[in-house]
Amino acid sequence: xxxxxxxxxxxxxxxxxxxxxxxxxxxxxxxxxxxxxxxxxxxxxxxxxxxxxxxxxxxxxxxxxxxxxxxxxxxxxxxxxxxxxxxxxxxxxxxxxxxxxxxxxxxxxxxxxxxxxxxxxxxxxxxxxxxxxxxxxxxxxxxxxxxxxxxxxxxxxxxxxx
Amino acid sequence: xxxxxxxxxxxxxxxxxxxxxxxxxxxxxxxxxxxxxxxxxxxxxxxxxxxxxxxxxxxxxxxxxxxxxxxxxxxxxxxxxxxxxxxxxxxxxxxxxxxxxxxxxxxxxxxxxxxxxxxxxxxxxxxxxxxxxxxxxxxxxxxxxxxxxxxxxxxxxxxxxxxxxxxxxxxxxxxxxxxxxxxxxxxxxxxxxxxxxxxxxxxxxxxxxxxxxxxxxxxxxxxxxxxxxxxxxxxxxxxxxxxxxxxxxxxxxxxxxxxxxxxxxxxxxxxxxxxxxxxxxxxxxxxxxxxxxxxxxxxxxxxxxxxxxxxxxxxxxxxxxxxxx
Numbered sequence: 001x002x003x004x005x006x007x008x009x010x011x012x013x014x015x016x017x018x019x020x021x022x023x024x025x026x027x028x029x030x031x032x033x034x035x036x037x038x039x040x041x042x043x044x045x046x047x048x049x050x051x052x053x054x055x056x057x058x059x060x061x062x063x064x065x066x067x068x069x070x071x072x073x074x075x076x077x078x079x080x081x082x083x084x085x086x087x088x089x090x091x092x093x094x095x096x097x098x099x100x101x102x103x104x105x106x107x108x109x110x111x112x113x114x115x116x117x118x119x120x121x122x123x124x125x126x127x128x129x130x131x132x133x134x135x136x137x138x139x140x141x142x143x144x145x146x147x148x149x150x151x152x153x154x155x156x157x158x159x160x161x162x
Numbered sequence: 163x164x165x166x167x168x169x170x171x172x173x174x175x176x177x178x179x180x181x182x183x184x185x186x187x188x189x190x191x192x193x194x195x196x197x198x199x200x201x202x203x204x205x206x207x208x209x210x211x212x213x214x215x216x217x218x219x220x221x222x223x224x225x226x227x228x229x230x231x232x233x234x235x236x237x238x239x240x241x242x243x244x245x246x247x248x249x250x251x252x253x254x255x256x257x258x259x260x261x262x263x264x265x266x267x268x269x270x271x272x273x274x275x276x277x278x279x280x281x282x283x284x285x286x287x288x289x290x291x292x293x294x295x296x297x298x299x300x301x302x303x304x305x306x307x308x309x310x311x312x313x314x315x316x317x318x319x320x321x322x323x324x325x326x327x328x329x330x331x332x333x334x335x336x337x338x339x340x341x342x343x344x345x346x347x348x349x350x351x352x353x354x355x356x357x358x359x360x361x362x363x364x365x366x367x368x369x370x371x372x373x374x375x376x377x378x379x380x381x382x383x384x385x386x387x388x389x390x391x392x393x394x395x396x397x398x399x400x401x402x403x404x405x406x407x408x409x410x411x412x413x414x415x416x417x418x419x420x421x422x423x424x425x426x427x428x429x430x431x432x433x434x435x436x437x438x439x440x441x442x443x444x445x446x447x448x449x450x451x452x453x454x455x456x457x458x459x460x461x462x463x464x465x466x467x468x469x470x471x472x473x474x475x476x477x478x479x480x481x482x483x484x485x486x487x
Contacts (some may be wrong), residue, residue: 021255032426060388091178107168108485110284110285110480110484110485111483111484112284112480112482112483112484113195113196113197113220113221113482114220114221114222114456115220116220118196119221120282121285121483123284123285128284128482130284148243148278148279148282149241149242149243150282150284151222151242151243151282151284152242152243153198155222155242
C-alpha cells in the first residue's frame, strides 16, 4: 500500500466526519510542536490536509493538524487530527462535546474514562474513533479496527503515561 | 376535624418519584463511574456466598478477585488491551466458556493466563452479556449498569423518609443512612393487571416485582448499593398486594406461614420461567460498597502468567463505559 493511498483509504470516512465540525481549507498549524515522534511503537508524521468537501457546514475549527501513525514497515495504522476551535466555542460544555463526538462517527458514542479524562469512542467504516477535548482543541484518533492495541494507543495519545 | 386529601397524603409520602430522585441518583451514578475507585461486592443467593473485591483505576485498567463460599473462584486483571484471568473453580470455568472455545491448559489447572490482546475491544459484545449469577467478576464490574436497569424497571426513586405515609419499617431490609449520607429507595412497580396471555400461563411476574433496592450517596457519589430480591418480603407486605392477587396469576398459595407460601411461589415461578425460557427470579441479598473514590489504585498484571488466548472465556468486550446522551 502506498503511503498516500493508505492515508486516503483508512481515513476516507474520517475526513467526511471532520467536515461536519468544520474542517478548514488546507489549514495546518503545528504551533504546539505536535505529538511525539512515536506513539505506542508507531511512527508519527505530519500530513497535509486537503480542502474541505463541497457543501461543508459552517466551520467550528479554524486550524487543524493531521498526523499519520505507521508501523516501522510504513503500514498505516492510525491518524491523529488536532483541531483548534474558533474563539467563543463552548468547548467545555458536555452537551457540545457529546454533540461533536456524535457527529464524528456513525455510532452513538460511548464515554470512557482514562486517567481522569473522558474519551468518546465511536466507529465508522473499518475504523474505530476516539475523540477527546482539551482546552479549546479537539482530538480525533482514528484507528484501523484490526489493530491489536487500540487502548494502549489511545492512552499514549492522551499522554496519560508520558 | 382533620381532612387528609389525596394531595396532602402525596405531600407526606416522601415522593420524589421518577422526577428529582431519579435525576439526583443518575448524577451520582455517573459521577461514581467517572472516578477511580475500590469496591467490595457481597452476594448471598441460594445458600451461596459470593464476594468480589475490586480496584478500578479507569475503564481500561482494573483488577478483581472473587471467592465463592470463601474459596478462590476467579480473578481478572485488565491493563489496556491485555487481560489476565485465573479461575479456581472448574464449574465456574465451564460456565464462563463459550461452546467450542479452547481453554488454555494452565487456566484449567487454576493458573494465571494472560492474553496480550484479550481486552482490546472498544465496545461491548452486546448480546453475549451473561445473566446475573453466571460470572461474579462481570456482575461486580457491571453493578452500576445493573442499578440503572433496575431503576428503569421501577415505579420511581424516592429519598428515604421513615416518616412518610408509605414507609413500612417491617418491610425495609436495609439500614438507615448514616449522618451525611442520603439513601435513595428504588420503588418496585405494582403487580400489573392480569391480561389474557398471563391468565393462560404465560408472562409470569419477573424480578422487578420482588426487588427492594437502596442506594446510599455521600458527597454526590454512590458509596453503597443494597438489594434484596425476596418473594417472602413481598408476600408479607400488604402494599404490594401480591398475597391478595397472586391467585389471578393462577398460583393458589397453600395454607401455612408466609415462609411456606413464599417457597411454594418461588418454586412455581421458577418452573414457569424454565418452561417459558425466561430468566428466573433469583432471590438474593446484595451489598456493594465503594471506597477510595477518586484515588487511582495500582493495577499490576500477575507475574509468571502463561500467555494464551482467552477468547470466548468470560469475554464480553468493553464492560465499563457510559452511553453518551
